[in-house]
Amino acid sequence: MATAASTTTGGGGGLSRSASAIVAVTESGQHQLRIDGYSHTLDVPTGSDIKSPPFRVGGHSWRVCYYPNGLSSAWSEYISLFLRLDGGVPEGVWARHTFSLLSSEGKPPVPYFTNTGKRIFTDWGTSALIRRSELESSEHLRGDSFTIRCDVTVTKEIQTRSVDVVVGAGAAPPPxxxxxxxxxxxxxxxxxxxxxxxxxxxxxxxxxxxxxxxxxxxxxxxxxxxxxxxxxxxxxxxxxxxxxxxxxxxxxxxxxxxxxEQGEAAAMLPDLVAAANRYGMERLRLLCEDRLRELVDARTVAAILAFAGEHHCHGLKDACLRFLSDPENLREVVKTNGLEHVSKSCPSVLVDLIAKLAAE
Incomplete structure (x- = not known):
């Protein structure tokens, strides 16, 4: 991050102060690739790879490319490993990544390759991750299986913004x-x-x-x-x-x-509410409830209302009841058989709805 500040002095002698910041926004992610049947992958010819399924980090799709017999004849004694930008981006993507081998005994991962920050156009990695003989005698290979972990950090964008000037200082502190x-x-x-x-x-x-x-x-x-x-x-x-x-x-x-995609959010948020309850994290539960409130519509309200009743999410439950108190919304929900779902899964919530409608 870089910061810049400027000052100007008017004719009256007053001092005007301003400051700005240049902030690199990043997103990090992790992908684990387990190689089961390692000895059988050695049948793959030198120079040929096996690709992982795609995974997303920083708004881009990536794959890990595993060369069990090396990238070329010069590296035929090694395992080669590359991170590939799936589909390719003409201008490239600034990213740094690390390949580590996981221990079968739960020890911290051992980094074997780190890209400290390169613009990746197609792929970037190492032709010599580890000698096969070294892997085969190590704790990483157990039962003809080992696991590679790929940690990726993508620089998504660089923003400029104005920041407050600290009185008496030459520049504002960074975020x-x-x-x-x-x-x-x-x-x-x-x-x-x-x-x-x-x-x-x-x-x-x-x-x-x-x-x-x-x-x-x-x-x-x-x-x-x-x-x-x-x-x-x-x-x-x-x-x-x-x-x-x-x-x-x-x-x-x-x-x-x-x-x-609302479906993606609706699928994960209830699970995070349950996790927050499990681990006693009240703020996480309330944040997830707020996100779920934004997803309440005629299609989702029945399922969200039943969930709120089951997990004692009182604020979320009230939001659903308010939505259903609108006759037009209620008619749309009835068309989708949403109330039937609520009556079967959580009948006490339906009683609350009737009471709320009767009070208005």
Missing amino acids: PELHRHLAGLLATGEAADVAFEVDGRTFMAHRCVLMARSPVLHAQLSGGGGGGSTIAVRVEDMEAQDFEALLRYMYTDSLPEMGG
């Missing part, structure tokens, strides 16, 4: 950076000492951050570990993408970008 630094710590897993197993995926995190953010995790993690050891925690009844969003909130105090 807060704590959330960005903590997001980077989560993305790299550096100094992580907790390994969460969720829905077949491993998430590395930092006990001190988790204990500060959640009273439930404070009770669960206090007294554990110590001496540099990693605490292993298995999380049941939660999808990996929901736990990933929960962790990101703990580190950045922000919800994930939901994009333009």
Whole structure:
């Protein structure tokens, strides 16, 4: 980030102060690629790759390209690995990324390659991630399987903005950076000492951050570990993408970008409400409720109302009842059999609706 300030002196001797900031906006993400049946992938010829399914970070689609016998004959003793910009962007994308190998014993990931920040047009990576002989004798390969983690940070845009001038100082202080630094710590897993197993995926995190953010995790993690050891925690009844969003909130105090599809938001937000209740995070629950209120319409109100009743989300429930108190809205909901859904899943909510309509 860069800042600039200017001052002008008028004819009357007064001093005018102004300041601006140039801010690089970034977004980070993580993708894990598990190689099952490693020995069988060695049948792939040198120079040929196996691509991961696409994943999105920073508004772009990416793939990890795995060359089990190297990028070329010069690297045939190595595993080559590249991050590919799916589809390509003519002007390229500024991004930095790290390839790490995960331990089967839940230890912090070991970085093997880091791109410190390049404009990626097609792909960028390393021809010599690790010698196959080294991998085969390491703790990373267990049961003919190993896992690669790719951490990606994309510079999405560079903004300029006016900032307040601090009286008596030459320039205004820069915007807060704590959330960005903590997001980077989560993305790299550096100094992580907790390994969460969720829905077949491993998430590395930092006990001190988790204990500060959640009273439930404070009770669960206090007294554990110590001496540099990693605490292993298995999380049941939660999808990996929901736990990933929960962790990101703990580190950045922000919800994930939901994009333009309401269906995507409606699918994740209720799960985050349940996670907030599970871990005693009241602010997260209220933020998710606010987002869900924005999604209330004739198509979604029945499901959201039933959810609000089940999870005791009183503000969200009131918002749904207010929506249904409009006769036109109510008629649209009846057409979709929404009230029938509510009467079966949460009949007490229907009683509240009738009481509200009767009082008006």
